[in-house]
Amino acid sequence: xxxxGELYLRSTxxxxxxxxxxxxxxxxxxxxxxxQVPGPVVDLxxxxxxxxxxxxARGPLADRVIGxxxxxxxxxxxxxxxxxxxxxxxxxxxRTGSLAGxxxxxxxxxxxxxxxxEALLREVARCLRPGGRLVLHTVPYERLAAQPEASxxxxxxDGSLLEERSRFDAVRGRDEATRRLTRPDGRVLSGQxxxxxxxxxxxxxLLESTGFSVCWVHGGLEEExxxxxSTDLIVGAELRGSSQLRQKRQTVNFMSGSST
Numbered sequence: 001x002x003x004x005g006e007l008y009l010r011s012t013x014x015x016x017x018x019x020x021x022x023x024x025x026x027x028x029x030x031x032x033x034x035x036q037v038p039g040p041v042v043d044l045x046x047x048x049x050x051x052x053x054x055x056x057a058r059g060p061l062a063d064r065v066i067g068x069x070x071x072x073x074x075x076x077x078x079x080x081x082x083x084x085x086x087x088x089x090x091x092x093x094x095r096t097g098s099l100a101g102x103x104x105x106x107x108x109x110x111x112x113x114x115x116x117x118e119a120l121l122r123e124v125a126r127c128l129r130p131g132g133r134l135v136l137h138t139v140p141y142e143r144l145a146a147q148p149e150a151s152x153x154x155x156x157x158d159g160s161l162l163e164e165r166s167r168f169d170a171v172r173g174r175d176e177a178t179r180r181l182t183r184p185d186g187r188v189l190s191g192q193x194x195x196x197x198x199x200x201x202x203x204x205x206l207l208e209s210t211g212f213s214v215c216w217v218h219g220g221l222e223e224e225x226x227x228x229x230s231t232d233l234i235v236g237a238e239l240r241g242s243s244q245l246r247q248k249r250q251t252v253n254f255m256s257g258s259s260t
Contacts, residue, residue: 003179003193004193007189008191011160013048014156021054025054025055027223032135035060037132040064040065040100042067042068042092042101043102043104046084047074049079050079053082067082068093069086089109089120090120095127099128101135107195107197109121117196117206122210129239130239132239133215135234136234136235136237138197138198138232140197140233141199141200144168144175145170146228148167148169149166149168150164150165151163152164159184162179163180163181173198178190179191179192203235213237217236218232218236219231220234
């Protein structure tokens, strides 16, 4: 079965407290409050909508948020108060230059191959207007490298048994894991997943190569400086304008010895 379906939904919801969600929503609202570009802002991989529902209800993004999610069950059980579309992150159903911004939480953008991550970010860039903003959340590479193996077993509030084992390959930057959820009725959901974690320098290069300029990097929701022990790595980037993109291409071509 697909990992990012019922297994993911049932095994993560119990850990998403109202307090945590409120802090994350406050952070996102603060980071978008000075956005001057008109248009919608997309929650990439919105899940059941814990961010989108609140951001669309009030604050700087009120009535501007659209959710995007591939998992049908998550959309079926999503919170009310925001529109959503079912689509793949790698093929966004939005017109070129139609969006003001986008955000993605919990490494949502990095569950594919390196080549797909580059194509995915170019797809996000295609949909954004010049000056459009992207906020993405992940975990510091160094934090995973310091503890490459992890496992846990716990009972969830509904009586389900959740078990997981993971191993981080620092050379490839990929954390690979197996998760098993035994439901109270005896039904077992199991699946594997892999997440790519980039060192900050590599992530910055990836964003810049796909049309973005990094504006800020935070190590947590209080906007603290990132470090190897930070629990979060949050990057804010904006789409460069066409003149900046031409200048960037010219610089790259000159440095590579290209005559084009």
